[in-house]
């Protein structure tokens with residue numbers, strides 16, 4: 001059996017793993033690369049296998065970073081069946097069409113620009129027609145049922161507790177009279193999440209492909225996050241401000257609706273306050289997805305099913321409004337009524353939420369509440385990291401709003417959750433391949449797994465290839481970092497230079513104040529201390545630059561170096577933000 005990693009390694013998105021067994025070829029997921037420009041450019045690269053030769057595709061769940069290249073695969077000649085759980089299929093009917101629509105619109109826009117320059121038109125990655133054809137190839141499968149998809153491969157989906165329909169996939173491969181069991185975790189959810197059931201424990205695996213999104217993080221507890229969200233909303237409402245919750249249209253938005261429903265229709269302490277606060281879902285995709293959730297209530301967890309039986313639909317409440325048209329969306333920013341707007345995309349790199357940010361970020365009484373993972377390079381990440389100005393639709397917008405990050409809402413298990421899920425194995429796995437995480441998270445989780453289970457962990461690269469034979473794993477191809485070493489270095493270098501430049505501003509301001517206030521000893525003492533801190537920062541920044549430049553010259557960068565540089569930059573950025581707060585600059 002051969003295993004090749006065609007996405008979702010080294011970067012978070014683009015999940016896609018290729019397996020060859022007994023002359024057949026199967027793919028696990030075929031996700032879109034999302035995030036910054038360099039990452040998205042990977043979608044234009046040819047697949048590292050021939051799509052015409054793929055026999056089957058197994059899809060863990062509907063999120064676009066797992067499903068978004070399926071129409072492209074079909075366009076390039078894949079004719080086989082696509083196995084997915086029933087709710088995953090339902091969600092894909094809206095999500096793949098939506099994704100195709102985005103690609104078509106983008107290509108149209110780029111074409112107009114190109115034609116004006118006398119260049120050729122730009123073709124979309126795929127069209128709605130391609131998406132429709134791929135939907136016809138889906139073969140929905142029930143949870144927990146064994147499906148023999150050919151003589152040598154049997155699969156089974158079990159609930160991964162991540163989003164509606166999400167699955168952990170068990171695969172039994174028969175080769176040379178021997179059966180090898182591979183488990184693909186897909187994305188593992190958190191326990192005790194609303195609506196969705198807990199991730200199912202799997203007891204046996206020879207090999208495991210495990211996600212590592214939050215491999216280096218711990219979430220807030222469920223009670224804390226619900227409390228934090230409620231208090232933040234009430235607080236903002238009292239200040240006459242708007243709460244903007246950038247949210248993934250599918251999954252997270254329904255989860256937030258469910259949590260809020262508790263304050264409107266349940267027996268929450270905040271009922272009186274919430275009764276006055278309108279909540280707008282401003283995302284056509286989120287509205288459609290909510291309908292699909294309602295249709296698939298049979299796979300909800302016990303609490304949600306009980307609510308429905310008692311007559312309270314947990315995805316509806318009196319003050320909840322779904323906006324449809326662009327005009328309705330625009331009207332939200334014209335009115336000064338305090339409100340909650342839940343809008344996509346979750347990382348603010350696209351979608352209607354960008355308009356709401358443009359109109360509200362500069363206001364002091366606005367509160368932006370992030371409830372999901374923010375990937376590097378996205379607007380969401382910049383805001384969480386404390387950036388003071390952003391560019392939106394060509395306008396410079398000051399960030400005066402209160403930015404808040406509630407991590408407990410994550411759809412992903414955190415480090416403890418992943419380790420706990422792994423404890424469920426009674427037999428195996430012999431080796432764990434870590435995927436679906438930024439390198440820092442992968443490295444830290446690998447260390448933890450090593451410590452706890454004494455299991456070998458492999459961190460595959462993009463396009464790296466392994467041969468699994470006679471209980472041994474042999475590397476055939478080392479692969480490469482998906483973004484290339486140099487692109488990472490450049491990013492770090494740009495960051496380091498920016499920091500160095502920004503550090504000098506508050507430093508000069510200090511010097512200014514020191515000179516003017518020389519009679520006030522307390523102030524001088526304080527300033528001197530701050531000045532010392534600033535100098536340390538400068539030295540740190542210098543160190544980052546030297547390290548990066550050396551790596552650049554040597555044209556090599558290991559995960560370890562990358563991690564070190566990245567940590568340094570992060571540390572610098574954090575300190576810088578603190579300094580800006582202290583100096584008011």
Ligand SMILES: [Zn+2]
Pocket residue numbers: 061063066162187
């Ligand atoms: Zn996912």
